[in-house]
Amino acid sequence: MPFDLRSLPVDRRTEAALGARGLEYRLVDPADRAGLDAWSQADNRGFHHARPRESDLEHERRIFAERRVHGVYDPTAAEPELPVATISSWPTGLSVPGGRSVDAWAVSSVTVAPTHRRKGIARALMEAELRSAVDAGAALAMLTATEATIYGRFGFSPAARSATVVVDRRRAAWAGPDAPGRVHLVDPRSLRDAAPQIARRAVARTPGEIDRWAGLLDRVLGVTDPESEGARRTRAIRYDDEHGEPQGFATYRIVREPDRPGVLEFDFLAAATDDAERALWRTLIEVDFITEVRGHLRSVDEPLPWLLEDPRAVRFEELVDHLWVRVLDPVAALGARRFGVGGSLTLEVDDPLGHAQGTFELEVSGSGRAEVRRVEQADAARAAASRRSRQAGGLKLGVRELGSILLGDVRATTLARAGRITETGSGALELADRMFAASRAPQLSVWF
Ligand SMILES: CC(C)(COP(=O)(O)OP(=O)(O)OC[C@H]1O[C@@H](n2cnc3c(N)ncnc32)[C@H](O)[C@@H]1OP(=O)(O)O)[C@@H](O)C(=O)NCCC(=O)NCCS
DSSP states (O other), rough: OOOOOGSOOOOHHHHHHHHHTTEEEEOTTTTTTHHHHHHHHHHHHHHHHOOHHHHHHHHHHHTTTSSSEEEEEEETSSSSTTTSEEEEEEEEEEEETTTEEEEEEHHHHEEOOOOOOOOOHHHHHHHHHHHHHHHHHOSEEEOOEEESSGGGGGEEEEEEEEEEEEEGGGOBOSSSSOSSSEEEEGGGGGGGTTTTHHHHHHTTTSTTTOOOTTTHHHHTOOOSSSSSSHHHHEEEEEEEEESSOOEEEEEEEOOOTTTOOEEEEEEEEESSSSHHHHHHHHHHOSSSSEEEEEEEOOOTTTGGGGGSSSSOOOOOOEEEEEEEESSOHHHHHHHHHHHHSSSSEEEEETTSSSOOOOOEEEEEEEOOEEEEEOOOOOGGHHHHHHHHHOEEEEEEEHHHHHHHHHHTTSSSOOOHHHSSSSEESSSSSHHHHHHOOSSSOOOOOSOE
């Protein structure tokens, strides 16, 4: 989505709605250092984080320079320069099945001060974001949620789950193949050159992952604040293939008391190849003098149990809905991915906010490529007749259900069993299951 972030105006409807309540809805200029720092203070406060240090603010200035940052200001508050509500957003890619990416609109930093809660401020901000995303040409909006009860009302729904993979170190005897390359222990900061490219390739092969933003890897690698406790604890391994090319890396820390075995924890394992993924996992679970390995935000179909002599050494804990998606343009969202099998389906989508409302014909060829067409109201009767003659079935579903089946995270039949999708022609549900299936379970391994 080639697009100048600054070219989008402030959403006038939200500006007027909040203005009528005496509140100012403003875009924060990234060049206004004091304004951006005040916004960061409010964002950190909203998420119950500690007050940011200068090094944190420095990092945030870099991150938010690439985003659209809005604040809501109350001129009557004791500290009127601090926003009473924050939100940020940016256009970015979301990986979809088939190794491709869809133009998406990431939303983050949604906070409203406790003094201003439940007055409709978050609603006004979210509705503005959806309108801006449509104006920018995004096929969908996406976010990660602190609470699962907030965003459904705006059409968001879980689209990729993640789990903590816990390995009992003493039972974890490797039974998988040896990787042809080699794992090296390295200084995390030495990965600065190789990491972005590896991360890009790892993201591209995993539906549900979003493009990594500038600054994220610096934080992961401890570059942002090298003397902080977290950075000093961070260790790193890199996998080089048989030609000496880096293909994956992981950063981890060992949490332990003196003279006691520790627990190895990691948040970041990026592998561009299956060899790299296996070799990194193997190195992590074979570290001595630890009792347990905990990998956070891992895939729910991590192949690890299949690589061990005792698959029960692995437990999947904290299974969470992690990526939430809100389809805005079904034609673009569906058209971006590859499908499991060919077939025709008519999707009647209900969207209370209107953006994705309509009837859509999805025609998938034998190679999995999709052609998607919005059926105009005037054509509906003709389309129904054509559907009958082709014996093509269809589904009636809400925009949330469309978001949840989009990447293959949940089957249409499961949502039908929950009473959330209805079949309009016999066999359509079963066909939808096969069409929407993804060969790799969608996963999102970062918060944003
Ligand atoms: C979540 C948060 C932003 C909501 O802000 P708010 O201005 O109070 O929300 P609104 O008044 O606009 O509420 C909009 C709707 O969401 C509902 N809602 C808001 N917060 C909710 C919550 N935490 N759980 C369930 N429903 C919630 C409201 O009841 C309202 O429902 P309705 O309009 O359908 O009747 C605010 O509580 C907050 O800052 N929380 C802490 C930080 C956080 O968790 N942010 C979310 C980041 S993903």
